[in-house]
Amino acid sequence: ETGVTQTPRHLVMGMTNKKSLKCEQHLGHNAMYWYKQSAKKPLELMFVYSLEERVENNSVPSRFSPECPNSSHLFLHLHTLQPEDSALYLCASSQDGSGRGFFGPGTRLTVL
Amino acid sequence: QKEVEQDPGPLSVPEGAIVSLNCTYSNSAFQYFMWYRQYSRKGPELLMYTYSSGNKEDGRFTAQVDKSSKYISLFIRDSQPSDSATYLCAMSKNTGTASKLTFGTGTRLQVTL
Numbered sequence: 001e002t003g004v005t006q007t008p009r010h011l012v013m014g015m016t017n018k019k020s021l022k023c024e025q026h027l028g029h030n031a032m033y034w035y036k037q038s039a040k041k042p043l044e045l046m047f048v049y050s051l052e053e054r055v056e057n058n059s060v061p062s063r064f065s066p067e068c069p070n071s072s073h074l075f076l077h078l079h080t081l082q083p084e085d086s087a088l089y090l091c092a093s094s095q096d097g098s099g100r101g102f103f104g105p106g107t108r109l110t111v112l
Numbered sequence: 113q114k115e116v117e118q119d120p121g122p123l124s125v126p127e128g129a130i131v132s133l134n135c136t137y138s139n140s141a142f143q144y145f146m147w148y149r150q151y152s153r154k155g156p157e158l159l160m161y162t163y164s165s166g167n168k169e170d171g172r173f174t175a176q177v178d179k180s181s182k183y184i185s186l187f188i189r190d191s192q193p194s195d196s197a198t199y200l201c202a203m204s205k206n207t208g209t210a211s212k213l214t215f216g217t218g219t220r221l222q223v224t225l
Contacts (some may be wrong), residue, residue: 004155031210040120042215043156043200050210090155098144098163099204099211103155 002026004104006091012110015081021107023074023091029102030095032074034066037088037106049074081111115139118201118216127225131188135201135216138182142203142214145177147186150198150218159199160186191223 004025013019025032034046048056049068063085065077074091088108092101118135125131133147144163148156160175162168162184168175174187184203188195198218204211 006155033210033212040217042114042116042217043202043213045212048210048212055210056212094210097206097211098161099213100144100146100158100161101202101213102158103148105155108153 004091004093004102006089006104006107008107009105010108010110012112013078013081014112015083017081018077018079020078021076021089021091021109023076023104025072025074025091025093025102025104027093027095027102029093030071031093031099032068032071033092033094033101034074034076035090035092035103037090043090047076078109081109083111085109086111113138115214116201116203116216119219120217122220122222124222124224125191127191127193127223129191129223131186131191131195131221131223133186133188133199133201133219133221135184135203136182137184137203137214139203139205139214140179140182141205143206144204144211145175145184146202146204146213147173147175148200148202150200152197156200191221193223193225196221196223 047066067075091104147160150156176185200218201216202213
């Protein structure tokens with residue numbers, strides 16, 4: 001595997017379900033990010049981890065819970081989501097101070 | 113006012129045309145400027161990366177940054193149908209190893225035969 005991978009690619013869940021999104025980067029980077037992409041809106045930064053420590057939580061509701069067990073893996077745990085949370089969730093990694101991110105393919109999430 | 117403004121398009125051009133995509137921004141602290149290309153149902157792919165003002169060329173693509181006007185551009189020469197995608201501008205300031213990117217909404221480009 002190369003670059004940034006994400007699983008699953010598609011996810012449909014009910015409002016009472018609990019699920020997790022997984023991201024893995026194979027680039028040796030030390031920072032990882034979760035972004036949310038909704039139609040006609042700019043990418044929204046959700047969480048940032050640097051060296052496995054969370055450095056930013058961009059006012060994200062507590063129904064989204066990130067986890068970064070090591071510098072290569074990032075999870076987003078989901079519970080009691082709302083239909084408006086339906087979006088493309090993108091993971092990215094970066095190495096240098098520019099934040100120049102390399103993105104995974106995303107998980108398309110639909111909340112019923 | 114949004115930090116980064118980008119015309120959402122769609123922009124439709126014939127094959128072979130020169131395409132100009134632009135973003136304006138309000139935060140003078142931004143130092144790094146990027147263009148991403150995103151095909152339908154895919155993640156964004158880094159296309160061009162520039163530090164501070166100036167031009168950068170890579171094949172058919174040229175990125176320009178004018179910090180005095182807070183304006184960045186991406187030019188695509190000899191556009192091809194395979195260039196049809198959404199182009200996202202992004203920018204950041206150096207805050208360490210986990211600098212965050214601020215994105216425009218993206219411009220959808222359609223190159224027709």
